[in-house]
Amino acid sequence: MKIEFFDGLPDLQPSQFLFQPGDAVMKKLVLAVALTVGSSLCAMAANEVTKAPPAAPYEQVSKLVKLPDFLPGMGQLFVDPTTLPAGAFLAYDHDGELVSTIYMLPIKDLNPDKRFDDLASPGGNVDHVDVYYNAGHPG
Numbered sequence: 001m002k003i004e005f006f007d008g009l010p011d012l013q014p015s016q017f018l019f020q021p022g023d024a025v026m027k028k029l030v031l032a033v034a035l036t037v038g039s040s041l042c043a044m045a046a047n048e049v050t051k052a053p054p055a056a057p058y059e060q061v062s063k064l065v066k067l068p069d070f071l072p073g074m075g076q077l078f079v080d081p082t083t084l085p086a087g088a089f090l091a092y093d094h095d096g097e098l099v100s101t102i103y104m105l106p107i108k109d110l111n112p113d114k115r116f117d118d119l120a121s122p123g124g125n126v127d128h129v130d131v132y133y134n135a136g137h138p139g
Helices: 024-047
Strands: 076-079 089-092 098-102
């Protein structure tokens, strides 16, 4: 039995590679890998908020303003303070599961000329949207 060791990889000529630079197959492969990595990173980011408490920059709303820790019908709320007053407020149930994302939009902004196409969805995919009036809270 003979064992040989070598330093580095053998010298290969470009014609010996499976894919040549500029090949359509190579471009598709690189694109597929990039999309897979990108979607995985998005999924990982969404997972950071699926359980309470979410990672920074989110803070518990009851520590920012005078509200109870748990609001019946809403849950335990967390928000990134830089997004106030609209939010996104992340609402968690008693088990610490993310159950909704809430936006508190000023009434003056609810008009035909105002669009809300760019609201973040930190918890992942949205399955439905409800818009309703709430008299709010002091402050």
